[in-house]
Amino acid sequence: MTRQVAEEDANPSGWRTTTPGAIIWILLSIIRILIGLLFSAILYIPSSLRPSKQWTHDQALKTWLMRRVFGVITDIGWMQYMSLKSGKLGRRWVIIKPASPEAYQGPLSHDVVKPQRIGATWYPEPLEEGVDGNESQSLVALHFHGGSFMWMSGRPDECGFAADLLNSRLGPGARSLWVQYRLSGDKNDPTPWPGPFQDAITSYLYLTNELHIPPHRIVVGGDSSGGTLAIGLVRYLVELGQPTPKACLLISPSVDTTFEADSRDVDRHRNQKTDYIEGRMAAWGYRVFAPPPMRLDGPYLSPSLHPFPTQTAVFVLSGGAEVILDTNIEFVERFRGVSGNKVAHWVLHDAPHDVFLAGSFVGWTKGAEEMVNAVAAFLTQL
Structure with missing residues (x-):
């Protein structure tokens, strides 16, 4: 089935979401996880008993642990606090002001959710206004992190x-700007649709209008839910008739919310046993991001259902063992079906969800390296 609106009862509730209840549950969960970790460490010694025979013992154990940790986070309904303070980042941290109101048209115009100031981190160092603009030919990556619109910065x-x-x-002199877009799960300022999409436009216009970076030097990217923002940004620019980026990198992208927001569909997928994503966590994320009666099958929430023509080259990278592999494949097939589109797909066999971002946590560091090597090869062809 395909879900048209988010699940009404997806938000965590009950005694475990209260302050004393959450503390008690965390303590109990630590005990349960430690016991389960010891048992799994023994169980997974034979490769035949691991979720995938191709996984190392380390990958099997860390993926099991990641799934349990996300389960506890969902149990207690933990949300992240966001801040615009730079912390230890110094000059690498920038505050970006919204563009002029006319930049947020159509689906990005909202009576309640308005564009706001956002923060972003430069890697490895800031791009200086007026210094690194048209004079340089190095690539600038504008990246939107994953986290189900609930976590990460x-x-x-x-x-x-x-x-x-x-x-x-990305080549000599390359820099990337990782955007701290507003989260639907932010305890300070929960921001549903279209807030994160407004922030995507804000950050892109910061590069093109303030730093004067030409679109042909910009590579837009996103992993998981960040992939929704990346392809949505390209769509929005196309609809407005504006120049689009050189490429769009989509890593384990969320491209069909009608599937991901349905906890039952996610949990009965054939790759469920080899992924750390549970249906209830995915459903919760979309319940706060796109609460009913908002439809989930629109072009920005489910881009796979609405392919469009674009001059931006699109590169999709997926894990062969993740639950959204099929929706990634469908996205690629549909966008390839549009005349003039350049779309490529690369699959890291046996990998769970988004090892680009989570690779260092779940034992897939080499897999993440393979992914970015594939990205480099793709970009050299453009």
């Missing part, structure tokens, strides 16, 4: 491994 303690790895393959 693009800062080094969360995304440094992936950001540095991507930069290392």
Whole structure:
């Protein structure tokens, strides 16, 4: 089945979401996880008993652990606090102001959710206004991190491994800007649709209008839910008749919300046993991002259902063992069916969801390196 609106009861509730209840549940869960970890460490010694026979013992154990940790996060309904303070980032941290109101038209115009200031992190160092603009030919990556619109910020303690790895393959002088877009799960300022999409436009216009980076030097990218923002940004520019980026990199992208927002569909997928994503977590993320009665089958939430022509080359990278592999394949097939589109697909066999971002946590560091090597090869062909 395909879901048209988010599940009404997807938000975590009950005693475990209260302050004392959450603490009690975390303590109990730590005990359960430690016992389960010991049992799994023994169970997974024979490769035949691992979720995938191709996985190493380390990958099987860490993926099991990641799934349990996400389960606890969902149990207690934990949301992240976001801040615009630079912390230890210094000049690498930038505050980006919204563009003029006319930049947010059509689906990005909203009576309640308005464009706001956002933060972003430069890797490895800032791009200077008026210095690195048209004079340079190095690539600039504008990246939107994953996290189900609930977590993550693009800062080094969360995304440094992936950001540095991507930069290392983009060529001499390459830099990337990782956007701390507003989250639907932000405890300080929960921001549903279209807030994150407004922030995607804000950050892109910051590069083109303030830093004067020409679109042919910009590579837009996103992993998981960030992939929704990346392809949505390209769509929006196409609809407005504006120049689009050189390429769009979609890593384990969320491209069909009608599937991902349905907890039952996700949980009965054939790759469920080899992924760390559970249906209830995915459903919760979309419940707060696109609450009913908002439809999930629109062109920005489910781009796979609405292919469009674009001059931007699109590169999709997927894990062969993740639950959204099929929707990634469908996205590629449909966008390839549009005349003039350049779309490529690369699959890391036996890998779970988004090892580009989570590779260092789930034992897929080499897999993440293979992904960015594939990105580099794709970009050299353009």
